[in-house]
Amino acid sequence: MSNCMITRLDAEDFIIAEAELLDEWRMPEWAKLFTKDAVYEVTSPASPTPLTDEPESTLFLIADRIDRIEGRANRLMKAGTHAEFPRSKTRHLVTNIRVRERSDGEAGVRANFAVYRTKEDTTTVYMGEYHYRLVREAEELKIRQKRCILDVNSLYDQGRLTIIL
Amino acid sequence: MTLHASVGRSLVHMDRERKTFRVNRDAYKSPEVFEREMALVFGKCWLYLGHQSELQKNGDFVSRRVGGRDLIFIRGRDGNISALYNNCTHRGARICRERKGSAKNFACPYHGWIFNTSGKLVSMNTVHGFPEDINANGRLDLRAVARLENYRGFYFVNYNPNAISLHDYLDEARGAFDNLCDQAETELVILPGEHSYTVKANYKLMAENSYDGYHLTSVHGTYFDFLRDRAAGNPAALAQIESTIKDYFTSGRTRSLGKGHGILESMVPTGRPVAQWIPLWGPELKKEIDAKRAYLEAKVGKEKADYIAETQKNLVIFPNLVINDILAATVRVIEPEGPGFMRVTAWAIGPKEESAKLREIRLDNFVSFLGPAGFGSPDDIEMLEICQAANAHSPIEWSEMSKGFGVEGDPLYATGRPDDENHMQSYWIQWDRIMRGIETLEI
Numbered sequence: 001m002s003n004c005m006i007t008r009l010d011a012e013d014f015i016i017a018e019a020e021l022l023d024e025w026r027m028p029e030w031a032k033l034f035t036k037d038a039v040y041e042v043t044s045p046a047s048p049t050p051l052t053d054e055p056e057s058t059l060f061l062i063a064d065r066i067d068r069i070e071g072r073a074n075r076l077m078k079a080g081t082h083a084e085f086p087r088s089k090t091r092h093l094v095t096n097i098r099v100r101e102r103s104d105g106e107a108g109v110r111a112n113f114a115v116y117r118t119k120e121d122t123t124t125v126y127m128g129e130y131h132y133r134l135v136r137e138a139e140e141l142k143i144r145q146k147r148c149i150l151d152v153n154s155l156y157d158q159g160r161l162t163i164i165l
Numbered sequence: 166m167t168l169h170a171s172v173g174r175s176l177v178h179m180d181r182e183r184k185t186f187r188v189n190r191d192a193y194k195s196p197e198v199f200e201r202e203m204a205l206v207f208g209k210c211w212l213y214l215g216h217q218s219e220l221q222k223n224g225d226f227v228s229r230r231v232g233g234r235d236l237i238f239i240r241g242r243d244g245n246i247s248a249l250y251n252n253c254t255h256r257g258a259r260i261c262r263e264r265k266g267s268a269k270n271f272a273c274p275y276h277g278w279i280f281n282t283s284g285k286l287v288s289m290n291t292v293h294g295f296p297e298d299i300n301a302n303g304r305l306d307l308r309a310v311a312r313l314e315n316y317r318g319f320y321f322v323n324y325n326p327n328a329i330s331l332h333d334y335l336d337e338a339r340g341a342f343d344n345l346c347d348q349a350e351t352e353l354v355i356l357p358g359e360h361s362y363t364v365k366a367n368y369k370l371m372a373e374n375s376y377d378g379y380h381l382t383s384v385h386g387t388y389f390d391f392l393r394d395r396a397a398g399n400p401a402a403l404a405q406i407e408s409t410i411k412d413y414f415t416s417g418r419t420r421s422l423g424k425g426h427g428i429l430e431s432m433v434p435t436g437r438p439v440a441q442w443i444p445l446w447g448p449e450l451k452k453e454i455d456a457k458r459a460y461l462e463a464k465v466g467k468e469k470a471d472y473i474a475e476t477q478k479n480l481v482i483f484p485n486l487v488i489n490d491i492l493a494a495t496v497r498v499i500e501p502e503g504p505g506f507m508r509v510t511a512w513a514i515g516p517k518e519e520s521a522k523l524r525e526i527r528l529d530n531f532v533s534f535l536g537p538a539g540f541g542s543p544d545d546i547e548m549l550e551i552c553q554a555a556n557a558h559s560p561i562e563w564s565e566m567s568k569g570f571g572v573e574g575d576p577l578y579a580t581g582r583p584d585d586e587n588h589m590q591s592y593w594i595q596w597d598r599i600m601r602g603i604e605t606l607e608i
Contacts (some may be wrong), residue, residue: 059358
């Protein structure tokens, strides 16, 4: 199975391709990047230990399992999703990508992000770190976990979080 | 129209014969009105500060802005809870720059004055130059707010020393707190994590929206789409969603609770940790929910237990506290920062003794709909922001809020259908009376 080892280059290509899907608002395709047991999470800035806190006991901003990952993606395609109508423009910048741990077919990947969102005439930035658990499923890389930890103390400047980080 | 002209005249127009109720839009956007509100509404009403569970141990504190004033909410080393201005009595520096923590004392970073956790000045960091008895009357201790009172562990401040008691201020809303607090066998606790965000709109738009039943289907259509998608292939669950939407406007009601407080009570079977089981949760949890229900019945009787367990309650405590006891329970406080800008802080709250599984459901329910990244609240927020933005650039003076107006009796206690605006009317009547000096909320 050593040919299944996920390299930094694999992870980087994958995460950058994911960012492209998001910036091109191809949300249903984005949702397909996740495994059926996946979670997509954004911790609360008030989370005491955001790397290890769990949404079962601590209030998160986002704690989606696959039903809500798909639901979030589908919702963003609809004009009735008022918070994103007209749609924001976004730009995902991903950097400092590093595989922190790996086993056959699975890798823990950390990266830094800055996501710019422009709604109407206002641009705000969401910055922080990504913690991915990537797996190889039928030759394809998939996301089993994506946890985003924001470098903010509140969404004072950003207001809301209705784009996908 | 000059903005100054709006102050002193009523910004609320009621016509009982024609059954119309209107709010002048200066109430949402005029800087002069806002300044007056901060003095009269936020200077005289009881304002939510925090919950007792946030201060578990002696020395625990949180620092928080309440009605434009920075406070420290603290359980002192002596066990007494107090609310102190976060402001050094020497030269004015902020004493506490952390949002929460545990303190042995507070040392002013500027000249090193030290205050104990009750606010008492214990050191001026020098022995020279000050009269020995300079603090004999305590004037250099950290200043406490004029009034601090709690109702069942919910702490409120009032900046007016002559204000009526919190007990009297809450009026019939006390029952709503009771119905929330009675859900816990031990006590309610604020759960870790919070939602803190801003909205470019007047704080009263958020208060209105928080218990507005009228907007459910127009604003939250995509949320129901999500529920339908999730229930695909499960005819019973699908039928439940459709009947919920159909019955929403006929089951339940709005109630005005006096003093401008109000509640929306609706019957949406979302599943509630206390205590409404839905098939999605499986048979294991049914046992636990049944036990919870039995506990409630023993405590408050069947009728009240049914109400507590089955009803979704959106409560607004005038002027800026929202307690939604819906698919999850949230305490949401709205801090105005200008006529068109507010900061919202929201917490999840639940019974301390709750099982891990129900706690998980509670928090999952919370983030599914509520908060700045949920499938519901952000669409509400967009509505508030487009109201604010459009009103700023329009000659249209009045907002229409007549739905359900004109029923017999005191409008401060009026009831209506879930999609009526009676409770909002009571909010605005109270607001108008305070702004015109008719209601002082004093003893």
